[in-house]
Amino acid sequence: MLNDILMALQAVATLENLLIMIAGIWGGVIIGAIPGMTGTMAVTLALPFTFYMDPVPSILMLVALYKGSTYGGSVSAILIKTPGTASAACTALDGYPLAQQGKAGKALNMALYSSVTGDFISNLSLIFLAAPLAILALRVGPPEYFMLMLFALTTVAGVSGNSLLLGLVSAAMGLLLATAGEDIYGSFRFAFTEDMQAGLSVAPVLIGLFALPELIKMIVMRAAPDNETAKLGDQKVSRAEFMRSFKSILRGSSIGVIMGAIPGIGPSAAAFFSYGEAQRSSKNGKNFGKGELEGIAASESANNGACGATMIPLLALGVPGDVITGVMLGAFMIQGLTPGPLLFQTNIHEIYMLFIGMLFSSVLLFGAGKLTMRMFSYVAHIPQTLLTPTVLLLCLFGIYSISSSMFDVTVLLIMGCVGFGMFLLNIPAAPFLIAFILGPMIEDNLRRALAISRGEPGILLSSPITWVFAALIIFVVTLTVRREIHKAKERKGEVA
Amino acid sequence: MKKLITGLTLAATMAAGAAFAADYPEKAVTLVIPYGPGGASDLAGRALSESAKPYLGQPVTVVNKPGAGGMNGARFVTESDADGYTLLLARVGMALTPAVNPQASVDWDAYTFVGALEATPMILAVKSDAPYETVKDLTDAVTESGGRMAYAASGATSIDGFTVQTLLSDAGLDPLTAATLVPYKGGGALATALLGGHVDFLAISAGSLMPHIESGDMKALMVFAPSRMDNLPDVPTASELGYEQAGQVTGWSALYAPKDLPADVVAKWQGVLEQVATDETWLTLAERRGSISTVGSIDMPAYAKAQYELFNGLAKKFGYIPE
Amino acid sequence: MTKSLFRGILITVLFAFVAFVLIPIYVPRPAFIPGFAPPPDMWPRVISIIGMGLGLVAFCLTLLGKGEAEDPAPKSDGAPTKTLILRAFGAAAAFAGFIVILPIVGFAIGAMLLTGVCILLTGERGHVIWAVAISVLGPLALTFFFQKALGTQFPQGVLGPVIGL
Numbered sequence: 001m002l003n004d005i006l007m008a009l010q011a012v013a014t015l016e017n018l019l020i021m022i023a024g025i026w027g028g029v030i031i032g033a034i035p036g037m038t039g040t041m042a043v044t045l046a047l048p049f050t051f052y053m054d055p056v057p058s059i060l061m062l063v064a065l066y067k068g069s070t071y072g073g074s075v076s077a078i079l080i081k082t083p084g085t086a087s088a089a090c091t092a093l094d095g096y097p098l099a100q101q102g103k104a105g106k107a108l109n110m111a112l113y114s115s116v117t118g119d120f121i122s123n124l125s126l127i128f129l130a131a132p133l134a135i136l137a138l139r140v141g142p143p144e145y146f147m148l149m150l151f152a153l154t155t156v157a158g159v160s161g162n163s164l165l166l167g168l169v170s171a172a173m174g175l176l177l178a179t180a181g182e183d184i185y186g187s188f189r190f191a192f193t194e195d196m197q198a199g200l201s202v203a204p205v206l207i208g209l210f211a212l213p214e215l216i217k218m219i220v221m222r223a224a225p226d227n228e229t230a231k232l233g234d235q236k237v238s239r240a241e242f243m244r245s246f247k248s249i250l251r252g253s254s255i256g257v258i259m260g261a262i263p264g265i266g267p268s269a270a271a272f273f274s275y276g277e278a279q280r281s282s283k284n285g286k287n288f289g290k291g292e293l294e295g296i297a298a299s300e301s302a303n304n305g306a307c308g309a310t311m312i313p314l315l316a317l318g319v320p321g322d323v324i325t326g327v328m329l330g331a332f333m334i335q336g337l338t339p340g341p342l343l344f345q346t347n348i349h350e351i352y353m354l355f356i357g358m359l360f361s362s363v364l365l366f367g368a369g370k371l372t373m374r375m376f377s378y379v380a381h382i383p384q385t386l387l388t389p390t391v392l393l394l395c396l397f398g399i400y401s402i403s404s405s406m407f408d409v410t411v412l413l414i415m416g417c418v419g420f421g422m423f424l425l426n427i428p429a430a431p432f433l434i435a436f437i438l439g440p441m442i443e444d445n446l447r448r449a450l451a452i453s454r455g456e457p458g459i460l461l462s463s464p465i466t467w468v469f470a471a472l473i474i475f476v477v478t479l480t481v482r483r484e485i486h487k488a489k490e491r492k493g494e495v496a
Numbered sequence: 497m498k499k500l501i502t503g504l505t506l507a508a509t510m511a512a513g514a515a516f517a518a519d520y521p522e523k524a525v526t527l528v529i530p531y532g533p534g535g536a537s538d539l540a541g542r543a544l545s546e547s548a549k550p551y552l553g554q555p556v557t558v559v560n561k562p563g564a565g566g567m568n569g570a571r572f573v574t575e576s577d578a579d580g581y582t583l584l585l586a587r588v589g590m591a592l593t594p595a596v597n598p599q600a601s602v603d604w605d606a607y608t609f610v611g612a613l614e615a616t617p618m619i620l621a622v623k624s625d626a627p628y629e630t631v632k633d634l635t636d637a638v639t640e641s642g643g644r645m646a647y648a649a650s651g652a653t654s655i656d657g658f659t660v661q662t663l664l665s666d667a668g669l670d671p672l673t674a675a676t677l678v679p680y681k682g683g684g685a686l687a688t689a690l691l692g693g694h695v696d697f698l699a700i701s702a703g704s705l706m707p708h709i710e711s712g713d714m715k716a717l718m719v720f721a722p723s724r725m726d727n728l729p730d731v732p733t734a735s736e737l738g739y740e741q742a743g744q745v746t747g748w749s750a751l752y753a754p755k756d757l758p759a760d761v762v763a764k765w766q767g768v769l770e771q772v773a774t775d776e777t778w779l780t781l782a783e784r785r786g787s788i789s790t791v792g793s794i795d796m797p798a799y800a801k802a803q804y805e806l807f808n809g810l811a812k813k814f815g816y817i818p819e
Numbered sequence: 820m821t822k823s824l825f826r827g828i829l830i831t832v833l834f835a836f837v838a839f840v841l842i843p844i845y846v847p848r849p850a851f852i853p854g855f856a857p858p859p860d861m862w863p864r865v866i867s868i869i870g871m872g873l874g875l876v877a878f879c880l881t882l883l884g885k886g887e888a889e890d891p892a893p894k895s896d897g898a899p900t901k902t903l904i905l906r907a908f909g910a911a912a913a914f915a916g917f918i919v920i921l922p923i924v925g926f927a928i929g930a931m932l933l934t935g936v937c938i939l940l941t942g943e944r945g946h947v948i949w950a951v952a953i954s955v956l957g958p959l960a961l962t963f964f965f966q967k968a969l970g971t972q973f974p975q976g977v978l979g980p981v982i983g984l
Contacts, residue, residue: 040533043533044533044560045969047542048545048546048558138693139692140692141689141692141694142678165873165876165877165880169870169873169877172834172866172869172873173870176863176866179863179866182565183859184651184679184681185651185652185679185849186651186652186653186654186679187848187859188564188599189845189846189859189860190845191845192845194567194601195568197563197567197568197599197601198563199563215937216907216910217893219906219909220895220906220910221895221896221903222895222898222906222942223895223896263684264688317688318707318708318711319685319687319688319691321684323533326533326684327533327538329684330533330539333784334539334784338706338707340707340708340713341711341713342711383943385938385941385943386941386943386946386949386950386953389934389937389938390934390953390957392933392937393930393933393934393953393954393958393961397930397958400971401965401971403559403562404528404559404572406918409918413915413918414914416914417910417911420910423893425826425829427826444679444681447856447857447862448678448694450856450857451646451678454643454676454855455856524970524972526972555970557969557971557972559971582972
């Protein structure tokens with residue numbers, strides 16, 4: 001076996017492979033950092049190139065793009081409050097306030113360190129725990145899935161800002177909007193126009209809700225935010241600060257790995273889950289949303305922690321968990337390799353090469369992140385009056401090119417106005433987005449579970465996994481209600 | 497990397513050589529895939545895009561426009577200019593969806609039919625530890641279960657829903673209530689549902705199931721295809737087993753364009769497809785996807801019409817739409 | 820009427836509209852679904868009724884004076900409310916204008932106009948060269964990049980082919 005590994009190391013450690021991975025990671029980081037361009041887009045575009053490449057480099061390139069773009073989303077989330085990818089939505093909650101306090105460099109570094117840690121742990125889990133995690137993942141059927149996602153939705157309570165009530169309203173709006181389009185049985189809901197039959201995509205809703213309101217605020221209020229981002233400097237994350245968040249990073253990485261291993265969940269839900277969890281259990285929980293480094297750590301370690309882990313069901317079972325691993329499955333098939341348990345017998349050499357390459361790529365992610373951070377730090381010097389229209393311009397082109405759709409662009413602009421309206425009414429945007437992404441997973445699995453049980457609701461509490469999450473949901477809801485009552489009493493005290 | 501460079505140079509020389517041949521195409525051609533990336537249709541489209549490029553003399557850009565049972569992408573193409581620069585990778589859904597859903601936004605014949613591409617067999621599979629060895633075992637168990645057995649499909653009126661429903665109907669059962677449909681999105685999710693034991697059986701496209709059949713996690717009971725599959729020589733087809741309606745259900749891809757495509761563009765593409773039919777890249781990629789190239793061997797307009805009528809008849813018979 | 824009162828009413832009305840007007844019309848029940856599987860309108864209906872409830876709670880809490888303290892008004896440059904409203908309509912009109920003129924002028928020119936108008940609307944008058952560069956060269960560069968690198972075909976409009984964009 002050692003011999004095998006050494007041979008694989010020799011095969012994978014070529015200049016060519018290194019260059020491919022650097023290109024993949026760095027390209028991914030930049031694409032992820034540009035609002036309106038997504039990781040899925042990057043991976044899909046790179047697919048045709050793999051037709052002419054050897055199997056291992058082509059997969060490594062796709063993985064590198066995926067990881068890079070997942071990290072890259074945090075750069076724009078911190079610097080301009082616009083998550084480049086949905087999985088960085090929670091990063092913006094703490095990252096942007098930090099940037100406004102003149103600590104953008106610190107925030108960016110923290111995002112990078114936690115991403116790389118999450119990524120590394122994810123790779124190790126893929127290498128050593130693929131088989132048991134895959135078996136666990138297969139046990140997650142519709143009822144377990146439903147409970148798990150319902151629990152993830154409780155994160156909404158943590159990202160609601162001052163008013164839980166308005167956070168819940170925002171979440172209800174997100175859940176409702178997510179039902180538009182074709183449902184799993186094939187009937188159309190809220191299909192006012194033919195375009196609506198396909199429903200709304202995540203990218204235009206995300207960008208519209210987060211990026212455009214900043215522009216409209218600039219147009220209407222014309223008050224430049226207290227922006228000190230210019231002082232990016234070299235604000236290092238001190239050892240003490242890193243250690244303080246270390247628990248959240250480890251927890252976030254584990255959440256990322258487990259959620260990534262379950263087909264169909266992906267980095268966004270993992271990041272929301274981890275953020276909510278960290279906020280509840282951390283000593284610094286109260287500062288979350290006001291510029292807490294630990295919040296960034298929780299969110300970023302989880303989304304990158306999920307990246308490598310999404311390869312677990314792909315490699316161990318041969319099933320893709322999301323669109324990106326779906327594209328990777330295509331790349332494998334084109335190369336004549338069939339992912340699945342057989343691959344470990346027939347192509348163990350390629351598997352080792354892939355694993356070694358992925359470990360390399362964690363290091364490369366660190367380098368690419370550092371470089372990109374410097375490049376993008378100049379963004380902070382651009383006056384808001386020019387920056388926000390430029391972001392709009394990038395979003396217009398990026399969103400259009402995802403699926404050549406003017407409807408998506410229209411959705412983008414309308415969601416921008418909706419987002420501004422919500423800002424005026426003090427309704428927070430993050431719960432909307434979280435609910436929009438989790439909503440279909442919750443509803444679809446509820447309907448599947450009830451179809452399997454022929455309408456018997458008992459199926460929702462039919463296995464140990466569902467009991468655990470049901471208990472957690474009850475615990476969190478009780479905790480939140482008690483905190484709200486406490487808050488109300490405090491307010492009364494102030495008045496009196 | 498070397499392969500990459502050779503491929504690119506090859507494409508470049510070919511492109512230069514073909515440039516004077518005709519006015520069309522003067523720029524890149526967009527091929528719309530009406531389903532998401534990574535699936536069987538996406539791979540077929542990307543394979544076509546790569547194989548056709550040298551013969552066409554221009555790149556073929558692939559765009560995914562998923563949604564509404566394929567109608568979203570189809571509508572985009574039918575509403576585009578009929579100049580040959582926007583084409584559609586049509587799937588069985590282009591004939592099926594308008595046949596079963598009155599709300600479908602594009603009719604089955606709203607296109608110029610350029611040509612057939614491939615047949616994609618569907619496989620009826622169960623988990624390898626299931627006690628069913630033949631289709632008869634399975635249908636008997638379904639009959640006994642009184643509707644409790646579940647199968648996964650992309651939706652009630654999707655192609656992989658019809659595979660099971662026609663089989664049930666052929667076996668003398670009620671296609672809608674004899675077994676319970678559990679809807680999932682995408683081949684990967686469908687296969688996972690069976691692997692995890694959340695459903696009892698399914699009949700979906702071969703590409704998503706072959707890896708699991710080869711690894712021994714699933715058993716193939718029957719294929720929905722005109723003839724047996726090369727990789728599964730011992731698995732009978734639906735027609736062989738005497739299932740009349742199920743025997744007519746299969747998956748396919750074709751190349752469509754907006755209506756009234758100029759004759760010279762059609763001729764150009766039919767020439768390209770003729771060359772693609774014998775192209776090694778195309779054939780290898782088709783084999784790896786588990787599909788059979790049908791370029792040039794099917795009269796597409798007639799076939800599309802027959803498919804539409806088949807599914808329209810089934811939808812009426814099963815009660816999805818009024819007679 | 821205070822803002823939080825208005826907010827409560829707006830939320831209630833919005834969700835009520837969805838529950839009682841949109842769902843009956845736009846969420847049709849399919850010809851066939853198994854009797855025990857929840858129909859397509861179950862989930863949206865539940866959500867919109869919960870949303871309505873939340874809106875009513877917000878409304879009642881404000882009436883009872885138990886709502887949260889009025890949030891401070893968003894910081895602005897001190898212009899009168901009328902001007903602020905006018906600016907908001909300006910932004911919305913610019914967005915709508917982009918969608919309307921797109922079939923005529925095409926994507927690139929449309930994006931130029933929209934970006935330019937937005938820069939003007941933000942009140943930027945200083946960095947003229949930068950403003951022009953972003954709104955004119957930006958769309959050109961992005962069109963070129965997306966067309967070459969990704970093969971995206973942007974809508975050309977009626978005007979596009981005439982001037983070669």
